[in-house]
Structures are given as C-alpha cells and as structure tokens.
Amino acid sequence: MPIIYQQISELRAALQPYRGQRNDKPDNAQRIALVPTMGNLHEGHLELVSIAKQYADIVVVSIFVNPTQFGEGEDFDSYPRTLDEDVAKLATVGADYVFAPNVDEMYPVLPPSTSVLAGAITNQLCGQSRLGHFDGVGIVVSKLFNIVQPDVAVFGQKDYQQLAIIKQLVRDLSYPIEIVGAPIVRAADGLALSSRNQYLSAAERKTAPVLHMELQRLAQKLAQQLTCNKQGMQGFDVLLAETHQRISDAGFNIDYLEIKTDQLGTIDTIDSSEANGNGKSSHLMILVAAWLGRARLLDNQLVTVH
Ligand SMILES: Nc1ncnc2c1ncn2[C@@H]1O[C@H](COP(=O)(O)OP(=O)(O)OP(=O)(O)O)[C@@H](O)[C@H]1O
Ligand SMILES: CC(C)(CO)[C@@H](O)C(=O)[O-]
Ligand code: BAL
Known part of the structure; x- marks a missing residue:
C-alpha cells in the first residue's frame, strides 16, 4: 500500500533520502515522479501512475x-472525496506515496496573496468560462512542485489547456521538471473518463459519448478538407457550426467548441501548409467543453492528416 502523508514536512522528509546528492548526480539518486489529482480516482488516473512509473523510481x-x-x-463542496478507495486503487498500480493535505496545510492564508499568472493562454477556452480557474491551478501546481520537487510530473491530455499552461509555467519559472502528457483514457463507448461523469443520469450517460463521436467526425471532415482542398482552412466555419448544432441537438449546452493550433494559437495565424503539417501531420486541435445536465464535460481531438 502507498504511504499517506498529510503534512508537507513529513512528505519532504520521506522523499529526501531518494534525492541523493542530486547536483553531483550519483548513481544512487532515484528519480521522483508526481501525479497531481483531485482524487475520486478512475482508470484515467491509474494510467497516469503507470506512465509515471516508466519515467521514475518513486511515484x-x-x-x-x-x-x-x-x-x-x-x-x-460536493466534489466526491473518496480517499480510502483511492489509496486502495493506487496500491494496484504501485504508487509509493500519497500526499493528501487538508486546505489549511496547503493554504495557511486563503486566498494566497501570490499569484502565478500563466498569460494569454489562460484567457481563452476554459479560462474564459471559469474566470480565475487557471490562477488557482497555477498556484497549487507550483506549490506541489515545490513541495515534492519531482523530476517528472504527469498530466492528462483530457485537460489539454491545463497541460499546455503547466508546460508554459515550467518553462517560465525554470522548474527542473519534465512534463509528460498522457493520452485520454476512454470508456468503451468513447466517453473520456472523468470524476464528474458520475453527475450524469443514466439517460445522460447514454448521450455523453456523442461528444467524442462528433469531434471524431469533425476531425475527419477537416482532414479531408485539408487533403483535398488547396484553399486549406476555408469552410472550417461551416463545419464547426454544423458540429455545434449536432452536439446541441443531442442535448448538450456548449461552453465552447473551437479549432486551435496544437499550441492553442488561433488558426488564422498559421497557413494551410502548416495546418496540414506539409503533408506529415496536422497541427490542429479541436477542443470542446459542454454541459450535459449537471456535468461539464471536456474533450479534444487532434486532426490527423493522412
Ligand atoms: N480520462 C482521462 N485520461 C487521461 N487523463 C485524465 C483523464 N481524466 C483525468 N485525467 C487527468 O488526471 C489528472 C487529475 O485530474 P482530476 O483529478 O481533475 O480528474 P478528472 O476525472 O478530470 O476530474 P474532473 O471530472 O473533476 O475534471 C489531470 O492531469 C487530468 O488531465
Ligand atoms: C492539476 C490539478 C490536480 C490541480 O489541482 C487539477 O487541476 C486536476 O485535477 O486536473
Ligand atoms: N481536471 C480539472 C480540474 C477542475 O475541473 O477543476
């Protein structure tokens, strides 16, 4: 079973022996990976741990x-908190330590007076519909990086914008941490696994995979257009509007549905030869957030040009 710590000082003391004389890189220094979560773990989280184990000795x-x-x-307040079950699941994939602080331990003063702004990338997509959200993610992830001082940290591509922001944070603040993005883990019907899926009623759960199906359909159409049409991105608006309608008709309330570059830039800043990767691979990403009942679902799909 993983060892659980709630105090920062205890976790730091437990991890210290693994670090060795890091600056001299002796053979006995062991690599540490961090997998940040909000708990209520599912197969998606467990996959992050399995990936982390490929990059480090201690997770x-x-x-x-x-x-x-x-x-x-x-x-x-209502976010599911299931620590005992989470720890049991983590034991099955070989996690070594669980850090489960309470709010006072993480935030002696709330709200914290320091903010780690992540710039323009935060003011769009989820950042536009959840004001201040990425400020909160930035501060907590910075704190976790400082507490754990990992060599590598693993984040899911389901939260694609979050992953992009963390990569930027690490670059801007010179954290010596490798950021690994893990592919989206899906249910058999294509729905991206998410703790908030449990907010769905049985009928909504049947509808939910439509989101992934529609993104796949749109990605195929965009790829066809890029392959066949030398006009490149002309007509994208029509395809986007059609997909918007189809998702809304299925019962979703769309927060955003956008086509971006894979760096989350606007697509009018790249030309069509770049968009289809000069025949190699696409640089386009479709991103969606949509409400279905009480659940706000996120998904994304890379546009692959064959
Ligand atoms: N289906 C998934 N595939 C890959 N990574 C995932 C998946 N679901 C969550 N993650 C990743 O797990 C990490 C922790 O996410 P979190 O604990 O918020 O889980 P969640 O299921 O996304 O919850 P929520 O429903 O609140 O968004 C994040 O890096 C997130 O991207
Ligand atoms: C990265 C994270 C654990 C920070 O609270 C959270 O945003 C999440 O679960 O994706
Ligand atoms: N995984 C996303 C965290 C959040 O929705 O706050």
Whole structure:
C-alpha cells in the first residue's frame, strides 16, 4: 500500500533520502515522479501512475480538491472525496506515496496573496468560462512542485489547456521538471473518463459519448478538407457550426467548441501548409467543453492528416 502523508514536512522528509546528492548526480539518486489529482480516482488516473512509473523510481500521487481553482457556485463542496478507495486503487498500480493535505496545510492564508499568472493562454477556452480557474491551478501546481520537487510530473491530455499552461509555467519559472502528457483514457463507448461523469443520469450517460463521436467526425471532415482542398482552412466555419448544432441537438449546452493550433494559437495565424503539417501531420486541435445536465464535460481531438 502507498504511504499517506498529510503534512508537507513529513512528505519532504520521506522523499529526501531518494534525492541523493542530486547536483553531483550519483548513481544512487532515484528519480521522483508526481501525479497531481483531485482524487475520486478512475482508470484515467491509474494510467497516469503507470506512465509515471516508466519515467521514475518513486511515484507520488497528490490528492487535493483545490479550493482556489473553483469559482463561486461551482462544485467544490460536493466534489466526491473518496480517499480510502483511492489509496486502495493506487496500491494496484504501485504508487509509493500519497500526499493528501487538508486546505489549511496547503493554504495557511486563503486566498494566497501570490499569484502565478500563466498569460494569454489562460484567457481563452476554459479560462474564459471559469474566470480565475487557471490562477488557482497555477498556484497549487507550483506549490506541489515545490513541495515534492519531482523530476517528472504527469498530466492528462483530457485537460489539454491545463497541460499546455503547466508546460508554459515550467518553462517560465525554470522548474527542473519534465512534463509528460498522457493520452485520454476512454470508456468503451468513447466517453473520456472523468470524476464528474458520475453527475450524469443514466439517460445522460447514454448521450455523453456523442461528444467524442462528433469531434471524431469533425476531425475527419477537416482532414479531408485539408487533403483535398488547396484553399486549406476555408469552410472550417461551416463545419464547426454544423458540429455545434449536432452536439446541441443531442442535448448538450456548449461552453465552447473551437479549432486551435496544437499550441492553442488561433488558426488564422498559421497557413494551410502548416495546418496540414506539409503533408506529415496536422497541427490542429479541436477542443470542446459542454454541459450535459449537471456535468461539464471536456474533450479534444487532434486532426490527423493522412
Ligand atoms: N480520462 C482521462 N485520461 C487521461 N487523463 C485524465 C483523464 N481524466 C483525468 N485525467 C487527468 O488526471 C489528472 C487529475 O485530474 P482530476 O483529478 O481533475 O480528474 P478528472 O476525472 O478530470 O476530474 P474532473 O471530472 O473533476 O475534471 C489531470 O492531469 C487530468 O488531465
Ligand atoms: C492539476 C490539478 C490536480 C490541480 O489541482 C487539477 O487541476 C486536476 O485535477 O486536473
Ligand atoms: N481536471 C480539472 C480540474 C477542475 O475541473 O477543476
């Protein structure tokens, strides 16, 4: 079973022996991976741990429902907290340590007076519909990086914008941490696994895979257009509007549905030869957030040009 720590000082003391004389890179220094989560773990999270184990000797999983990334009226209070079950699941994939602090331990003063702004990339997509969300993610992830001081940290591509922001944060603040993005783990019917899927009623759960199906359909159409039509991105708006309608007709309330570059730039800043990767691979990403009942679902799909 993984060892659980709730205190920062205890976790730091437990990890210290693995670090060795890091600067001299002796043979006995062991690599540490961090997998940050908010708990209520599912197969998607466990896959992050399995990937982390490929990159490091010691895997620390943090479980913390971070108040600073929730907006007013969001589900901070009702977010599922299932620590015992989470720890049992983590034992099956060989996680070594669980860091499960309470709010006071992480935030002696709340709200914290320091903010780690992530720039223009935060003001779009989820950042536009959840104001302040990425400020909260930025501060908590910075704190976790400082507490654990991992060599590598693994984040899921389901939260694609979050992954892009963390990569930027690490670059901008010179954290000596390798950031690994893990592919989306899906249910058999294509729905991206997410703790919030449990907010779906039985009928909504049947509808939910439509999101992934529609993104795949749109990606195929965009790829066809890029392959056949030298006009490149002309007509993308029509395809996007059609997909928007189809998703809405299925019962979703769309927060955003956008086509971006894979770096989350606007697509009018790249030309069509870049968009189809000069015949190699596409640089386009479709991103969606949509409400189905009480659940806000995220998904994304890379546009692959064959
Ligand atoms: N289906 C998935 N595939 C890959 N990574 C995932 C998946 N679901 C979550 N993750 C990743 O797990 C990490 C922790 O996410 P979190 O604990 O918020 O889980 P979640 O299921 O996304 O929850 P929520 O429903 O609140 O969004 C993040 O890096 C996230 O991208
Ligand atoms: C990275 C994270 C654990 C920070 O609270 C959270 O945003 C999440 O679960 O994706
Ligand atoms: N995985 C996303 C965390 C959040 O929705 O706050």
